[in-house]
Amino acid sequence: MIRIDSVTKRYPDGTVAVDRLSLEIPDRSITVLVGPSGCGKTTTLRMINRMVEPTEGTILLDGEDIQRQPVTTLRRSMGYVIQNAGLFQHRTIVDNIATVPRMLGWGKQRARERAVELMERVGLDTSLAKRYPYQLSGGQQQRVGVARALAADPPVLLMDEPFSAVDPVVRKGLQEELLRIQGELGKTIVFVTHDIDEAVTLGTMVAVLREGGRLAQYAPPAELLSTPADGFVEDFLGADRGIRRLSFFPAAPLELSTDAVVPADAPAERIAAVGSPYLLVTGPDGRPLGWAERDRLTDGTVDTGRLLPYGRPFVPGADSLRVALDCAVLSPTGWAVAVDADGRVTGVVSQRTIGEAIRAAHSAGRAEDEKVAG
Amino acid sequence: MNVLHFVNAFFSDGAHWQGYDGIPQRFWEHVQYSVLALAVASAIGLPVGLLTGHTGRGGNALALIANAARALPSFGLLVLAVLLIGFGLLPVMIPLVVLAVPPVLVTTYEAVRSVDPAPVDAARGMGMHESRILFHVELPVALPLILSGLRSAAIQIVSTATIAAYVSLGGLGRYIIDGLYQRDYEKVVGGATLVAALALATLALFWAAGRLTVSPGVRRR
Numbered sequence A: 001m002i003r004i005d006s007v008t009k010r011y012p013d014g015t016v017a018v019d020r021l022s023l024e025i026p027d028r029s030i031t032v033l034v035g036p037s038g039c040g041k042t043t044t045l046r047m048i049n050r051m052v053e054p055t056e057g058t059i060l061l062d063g064e065d066i067q068r069q070p071v072t073t074l075r076r077s078m079g080y081v082i083q084n085a086g087l088f089q090h091r092t093i094v095d096n097i098a099t100v101p102r103m104l105g106w107g108k109q110r111a112r113e114r115a116v117e118l119m120e121r122v123g124l125d126t127s128l129a130k131r132y133p134y135q136l137s138g139g140q141q142q143r144v145g146v147a148r149a150l151a152a153d154p155p156v157l158l159m160d161e162p163f164s165a166v167d168p169v170v171r172k173g174l175q176e177e178l179l180r181i182q183g184e185l186g187k188t189i190v191f192v193t194h195d196i197d198e199a200v201t202l203g204t205m206v207a208v209l210r211e212g213g214r215l216a217q218y219a220p221p222a223e224l225l226s227t228p229a230d231g232f233v234e235d236f237l238g239a240d241r242g243i244r245r246l247s248f249f250p251a252a253p254l255e256l257s258t259d260a261v262v263p264a265d266a267p268a269e270r271i272a273a274v275g276s277p278y279l280l281v282t283g284p285d286g287r288p289l290g291w292a293e294r295d296r297l298t299d300g301t302v303d304t305g306r307l308l309p310y311g312r313p314f315v316p317g318a319d320s321l322r323v324a325l326d327c328a329v330l331s332p333t334g335w336a337v338a339v340d341a342d343g344r345v346t347g348v349v350s351q352r353t354i355g356e357a358i359r360a361a362h363s364a365g366r367a368e369d370e371k372v373a374g
Numbered sequence B: 001m002n003v004l005h006f007v008n009a010f011f012s013d014g015a016h017w018q019g020y021d022g023i024p025q026r027f028w029e030h031v032q033y034s035v036l037a038l039a040v041a042s043a044i045g046l047p048v049g050l051l052t053g054h055t056g057r058g059g060n061a062l063a064l065i066a067n068a069a070r071a072l073p074s075f076g077l078l079v080l081a082v083l084l085i086g087f088g089l090l091p092v093m094i095p096l097v098v099l100a101v102p103p104v105l106v107t108t109y110e111a112v113r114s115v116d117p118a119p120v121d122a123a124r125g126m127g128m129h130e131s132r133i134l135f136h137v138e139l140p141v142a143l144p145l146i147l148s149g150l151r152s153a154a155i156q157i158v159s160t161a162t163i164a165a166y167v168s169l170g171g172l173g174r175y176i177i178d179g180l181y182q183r184d185y186e187k188v189v190g191g192a193t194l195v196a197a198l199a200l201a202t203l204a205l206f207w208a209a210g211r212l213t214v215s216p217g218v219r220r221r
């Protein structure tokens, strides 16, 4: 565990970048430092590997003051990833990744084998091994940066806005990759970002810092979204905090209706029995084909050539209420389509039902909070 | 009568290719003076430039001294050195080294300074020692610029090393000075042509050195 104990950093010009900050960073989880520009995130991170020395306070690593060991030893036990990757442009990708193992005295062959192994781990095609950094895209360079930091298998990983220089689609991919790698390796990761969405997506714990380097709130993301400590945190979380919070509620408890789901070849009597104005038509394999409007059927049966698109379906076991709501909002009928892992329809659910589930989830969440508090 | 005629006459005269005043001998002497001067200038300019570039300290003082040194006339320095220490190789080396140190030192300093700080930060963050950062992170990237500083120093040395002849030493300057004294313009033009050829060869040498030592990742091709 990394313990930051009442640490202050005052730069020589008098700027107080971090002000009496205390944080307990749990092992084998991702702790995110988030906050507006200039609030001291980078300074805090760099104090952990002593790239910046604190003015006051101490930082403990597994109970021991980090000042007590040689600075290079400390740094070699911590992977360090920065914004634009900071790759060595004169070295090939494998040699970039092999840097720390080589520094630690590994043989060239072993270090290279390890580097190739890491390329696979971070989702890089090993055919890129002999390329130079300038021949890679920004996203690929960032992956190399992560692989390089992981090469000597350090228990701690410090990451300073590693994904902020790539476009949103690539960033999402990199975030998913990081979560996957973290699931496999279980590092103690300290991750700096100014993007609250990224913080909520990645963090096991999120520390929100405010200007002047003071801690505004330190909580798991769900709690941050449900109970922001003050107006600053609330503003920082943004206007769609409520919607974002839905990501933390599973869609599984939603009550699905199968009444309106009919096969394309259903007889007229079956269709006439449906109570709702829309019918979800399924194909012979059970997959959705589209919506039919009951009042506009010609002879009481379905014409598969004249269906409304069914939009994007959700998977109740895997998706959150946020995804279910999004599907319902985007659906032309206001109903979301639920499917199983194989894409077969398991039912449909209305916006109203989702709304009730949200209210239920919120009150359950409040009861939970009260139990924790009491 | 034109320059080409002089050149032709000079090089086709068999007598110019033999003996202590023959082209191979004078050429070799010139190369020796030049290499020695460049070696001494590098021994001063490279370490100081690398160190100040890496630490970022003392850069302004350096630029000041280097510019002052540039203003010194080589010939004046030569005369002064001879007056102070007499004839020999040393008084010739002084102006050549003074001429070459500023470009080597200043470009080396600038080259290291201009290296992208991000990889340096990354290297430090992964626990690399400062000397290793300088030689394994900064130097390989700064190399093209450092070589260009060495190259311009070398070219200046090659053309200025002709002054060795003023103090009774050899080198290609002999042809120029003796030719002027004897009003043998064939010799003057021949000597000047040889100096120009040596300068071109120096360029080629540095080009090859760049190809061999600069990583394709830095050359970007």
Ligand SMILES: Nc1ncnc2c1ncn2[C@@H]1O[C@H](COP(=O)(O)OP(=O)(O)OP(=O)(O)O)[C@@H](O)[C@H]1O
Pocket (backbone or CB within 6 Å): A011, A012, A013, A015, A016, A017, A036, A037, A038, A039, A040, A041, A042, A043, A044, A194
């Ligand atoms: N070397 C330094 N000398 C003086 N002041 C500094 C130095 N480095 C940072 N600061 C100041 O300290 C404060 C915090 O800087 P820091 O880089 O930690 O912020 P940050 O939260 O990482 O910001 P950003 O999101 O823009 O990266 C800022 O006011 C900054 O100007």
Ligand SMILES: [Mg+2]
Pocket (backbone or CB within 6 Å): A041, A042, A043
């Ligand atoms: Mg920062």
